[in-house]
Structure formats: C-alpha cells, structure tokens
Amino acid sequence: MNRPDRSSGRPRSHARSRGSAPPSRPRIEVTEGGEVAVVNRKGAQRLRRGHPWVFRSDVERRPALPAGVVRVEESNGAPLGWALWSPQSEISLRRLEADPTRPIDDAWWHDTLRAAIARRVPLAEEANAYRLVHGEGDGLPSLVVDRYGDSLVVQLLSAGVDAHTGLIVQHLRELTGCTGILARNDPAAREREGLPREVKLLYGDVPRVVEVLEHGVRYLAAPWDGQKTGAFLDQRENRVLIGSMARGRALDCFAYHGSFALHLAKQADHVCAVDVSAPALARVHEHAARNGLTNIEPVEGDAFDVLRAWHREGRQFDTIVVDPPAFAKTRGALDGAMRGYKDINLQAMKLLAPGGVLFTASCSFHLSRGLFFDMLSEAVADSGRRFALRAITGQPLDHPELINVPETGYLKGALLEAMP
Known part of the structure; x- marks a missing residue:
C-alpha cells in the first residue's frame, strides 16, 4: 500500500475504456461442496x-x-x-x-x-x-x-x-x-x-x-x-496539523501539487514550494489562485540541491515540511533510502530557525517506525542542535492500520521543534 514515486509529477498514460453499468444484481457463486x-x-x-x-x-x-x-x-x-x-x-x-x-x-x-x-x-x-x-x-x-x-x-x-x-x-x-x-x-x-x-x-x-x-x-x-487514485489522501490530518502551527517563512519540500503548501500559506507569511517537476509546480500556482493565496512561491529544483544551496546562503525558515516519495520501494533499497531520508532531514534541520517546527514523514513500508526514528536521531546528532519531539503521527481514520497486519501500515511522521 505504499505511495508511488511523485518525483516526476508527470501523469502516466493509460488505456481507457468507458463501460456500461453492471447487471443490476450479479450472482456470485460460493464453494459449498468438496472443493x-x-x-x-x-x-x-x-x-x-x-x-x-x-x-x-x-x-x-x-x-x-x-x-x-x-x-x-x-x-x-x-x-x-x-x-x-x-x-x-x-x-x-x-x-x-x-x-x-x-x-x-x-x-x-x-x-x-x-x-x-x-x-x-x-x-x-x-x-x-x-x-x-x-x-x-x-x-x-x-x-x-x-x-x-x-x-x-x-x-x-x-x-x-x-x-x-x-x-x-x-x-x-x-x-x-x-x-x-x-x-x-x-x-x-x-x-x-x-x-x-x-x-x-x-x-x-x-x-x-x-x-x-x-x-x-x-x-x-x-x-x-x-498519482495514486487521483490525490494523496493519507496526509490530510497532517496537513491540518502543521498548517495550524505555521508561521513566518515556510518551506514545503517535495511539494508536488502543493497540498501542504496551501495549508501552510493560511498562516505563514511566505511559503516556498520546492519540486523537481515544472508541471507539478504549475498546478501549485493554480491551486494558490483557487484559494486566493498570493504568498506561495513555486521553486523548481531537486530538494536536496536546493536546501544545500540555501544553507550556504544562510537562509532560515520558521516552518518546514519534508514529505518525500517512498525512497524504499523494496527491502533491498532500504540502506540507500535510509541515507536519503537522513540527508534531506539533516538539510532541513540546518535551515530551521530556533523555535521553528519541522514536520517530516515517510511513506515507505519497509522503513519501520523504529528505523524512522533511528534515522531522525542520527540526523539530529549530525546537525549539532537540539530538537524536541512534539508529536508522532500515523495514518488517519480512513487508512486503518491493524496491529497484527503490518502490511496495512506504511505512513509515519514526526513533528519536531528546534530548541533555542
């Protein structure tokens, strides 16, 4: 149930056919005999x-x-x-x-x-x-x-x-x-x-x-x-959470169509929405206009490179969202994914102003909650700063995760505060 890669932002082409309504009451056979x-x-x-x-x-x-x-x-x-x-x-x-x-x-x-x-x-x-x-x-x-x-x-x-x-x-x-x-x-x-x-x-x-x-x-x-069935519905409550805490200069990494950025812009002074895809950012611009928002700035570029460049320039942000695509699509890709998650979170931590908040998430099923927090702990250590854990998030009501069926769960998140 992992989410697909959003890095390209480009829709795929599919064969389509328009069907007629099914029979009014299909009859489904069940096995009653020896089979x-x-x-x-x-x-x-x-x-x-x-x-x-x-x-x-x-x-x-x-x-x-x-x-x-x-x-x-x-x-x-x-x-x-x-x-x-x-x-x-x-x-x-x-x-x-x-x-x-x-x-x-x-x-x-x-x-x-x-x-x-x-x-x-x-x-x-x-x-x-x-x-x-x-x-x-x-x-x-x-x-x-x-x-x-x-x-x-x-x-x-x-x-x-x-x-x-x-x-x-x-x-x-x-x-x-x-x-x-x-x-x-x-x-x-x-x-x-x-x-x-x-x-x-x-x-x-x-x-x-x-x-x-x-x-x-x-x-x-x-x-x-x-993407997926049309949009990313699993982060709905997390968008509301970080949106309610947004202030000052905000940053939405891997913005895709700007769902996080829109919530951030309700309270932040200015929001940078970073994505590698120009078509995705065009949709960000359209969504901002649809909501009457003029404080969202689409920024085209690879989030890893953009954040490093901004750190060298001495930029800071008061509110940051890191919601990347699934880096670990298979168990074999987990080691590389851990490095990627740590790197992008470390760059975000370096850009976060004292007292600022960072919401970070992973939608990789193969990255367990334990590994997710191990990764964040290593990123915090490398940043040389102190971060307080404000909230741990999972899947919303409409994406129930069963305790004894781990395959039903994949999304995990953390809200961190940069301590002065």
Missing part, C-alpha cells in the same frame, strides 16, 4: 493470529477453481473460514471471513462494505475526499475505494477480488449514491495476479478533474491519471 483450499499448519497459524494472507508455499491442496472465493481448511479438516483465491499469485489466499458457516454472498459484501463506509462518516464534515475502503484494514483484502466528491475510484488488486467487480460496484452504488465509479487498476501488483493493468470506467461518469475541499482548502484531484 476447498487446504493449508498447512504454518498457514493455519498465520490465519489464527489474525493475518489474512496465506502464501502459495503454505497451500497443501489447491482448489481446481478459477479466481474467486473458496472455503479454507487445515490439513486435519479444521475449518478456517472463507478466502479470496488467486491461482497465479504468491499470496494464494486472502481470508475474508473466519466463520465457516457464513458464506461470502450478496449480504456479506453489502454488510462489510456498509460497515467500512460508516466508519468514515465523521470525515464528511470537513472533507469531500477520503478513503472508503482500505483493503485488509477494513477486512476487504486487496480492495481500495476512494471517494472524490460524487465519484468513486476503486482498485481491485487481486484476482480473487477482481472476480467480484460487478457485485462490489453494485453495492457501492447503493451505499454511496455516487454518480460514477472508475477503476484505477494500473498498479504493478495486478501483473503478479495475472491481471491486466488498466484504467476503466465501471459506472456512470467520472470527470477528469475533481475539486477537493479539505478543511477549508481547495485543490484539484485527477482520478484518471493523477
């Missing part, structure tokens, strides 16, 4: 500990069925509930339901989606864009649903859940009253499932651009070709 997935003791223990995944190596008997839903049993015949079945995936099973007597039928999908959507009701008071379903975090493995106004954007990231597209779309329509549903099925994870990567309209109409209202700030999301 089951039998897992070994290791797989069974993993399920009993609350993790929904069973890997290919732990499936002793594979069902002779296409992707969909299957019953799961241990090798001794003990029932383990129901799971999504992906024949080609390394993650062969993703458990949906532990109760073997409750089939994954129409009512199950309706109730589970309804519960996930109900959890987000408080968010609608301050924003019109947020996540409705966060995969495993909501008991709906490999399914992502984001809301942008009256439109929904879904990602069906496994063959098992993809087989239920029609039913999912039907219930989302009923439960949300949306006017359009777009499938952003372009992540690389779908290739590992034997599925095509595509962007496809599933229902109604979804505009190319949607205005997002977030705690009084307006910006544009691009559901068809923007």
